[in-house]
Amino acid sequence: MTLTAMHSKTFNQHHPVRQGQANCGPVTIHYQDEGYLTDKPLLLIMGLGSQLTLWPTELVNTLVDEGFRVIRFDNRDIGLSSSANNGIDADLKKAMLRSRLRLPIKSNYTLFDMVSDCINLLDHLDLPKVHVVGASMGGMIAQLFAALHPHRTLSLTSIMSTTNEPWLPMPRMDILLNMAGYGVPRGHEKEIAIARSLQFWKKISSPMYPTPDEEILARLAADFDRAYRPSGYLRQSHAIIATGGFRKLLRNIDCPTQIIHGSSDPLVNKKGGIDSAKSIRRAKLELIKGMGHDFPKQLLPRLGELIAYNALQTHSR
Known part of the structure; x- marks a missing residue:
């Protein structure tokens, strides 16, 4: 494999x-690498259709302050990373039907390919x-990374994710529609x-920790200006279904x-996270009351603490 570096090193305060x-x-994967090169490396993997910018800056700064070198990146087909279109139509309705019937699904790629992207980025x-x-979705990729x-893998933290088993609850009906x-x-x-x-986002946000509309709008506008990739969203959705x-x-x-x-997650039901915890030896499960499928500011200190504490267990074993 030929890897080329295109680094531009800057500093914030x-x-x-x-x-x-x-x-x-x-x-080609676009990444951002923060903190000191000698610190413990920590890879952040974002979810469906979301750019690396969805990781809250406050959370990243907390992890860097805790002594981690934090690497986040745009998954293939999203943000500033390249497309991955092999010409296969991402027909989600057909794919979901075939999934329920336990039939094979042909897709442009699967989550296993996205795990390989992570490995190649680390090699780079x-x-x-x-x-x-x-x-x-990044939690699914992270679980597969740790398994394969x-x-x-030094430690694993999976947030608002699932084992992707077809018998687990679907998203809430209005969200699915x-x-x-x-x-x-449309448009x-x-x-x-x-x-x-x-x-x-208003449908999937945490009911006990609401984010003001103006904050969501500012983020959405910035992300649109950075990259708008609706076809990538469809292919990533197709990849999730095809993985099984x-x-x-x-x-x-x-x-x-x-x-x-989150106990109130309407997109990925909490039973998905519970199944992950049951399937992994000695996994710790933290169900957060009133949390939906987002990163509310009020919960960022708690999330940072859980991630950092879990990582520290690596060095105490």
Whole structure:
């Protein structure tokens, strides 16, 4: 594999920040690498259709202050990373039907390919082992990473995620319909796309920890300007369905593991997180009352503490 570095090193008032592009086999992955090179590396893997910017800056800063070198990146097909389109139509309705019937699904890629992206990124950065943290789809990728590459995993934290087993509860019906395009504004102009995203985020946000609309709108506008990739969202959704359930693989995980899930998550039901915790030896489960499928500011200190404490267990074993 040929890897090329394109680093531009800058500094903010807290810590060093590096960013670059990694040639990872069939795709190019854009990443941001924060903290000191000698600190403990921690890989953040984001979820469906979401850019690395969805990781809250406050959480990243907390982890860096705790002594971690924090690496976050845009998954393939999203943000500033390259597309991964092999010409296969991402027909989600057909894929969901085939999944329920336990029939094979042909897709442009699966979550296993996205795990390989993570490995290739770490090779690019010359990191043999990392703490792995994933949210939502990123939590699935993180679990598969730890199961398939235990020799490269120091610890695992999976947030608002699942084992992807087809018998687990689906998203709440109104959210499922929105994701299928029913009852949402149509079009790809900036105002329409932001209005559609705002409608979705308000449905999945934490009921006990609401985020003001203006804060959500500011983030959505900034993310739209950075990159707007609706076809990537569809292909990632298709990849999740095509991957299928993987709870049996989780038996291979033997590192400190923390599962975090909101009790009020309407997108990925808490039973998904509970199943992850049951499937991984000695996994710790933290169900947070009133948390939905987002990162409310009020919970960031708690999330940072859970991630850091779990990672520290690696060095006490």
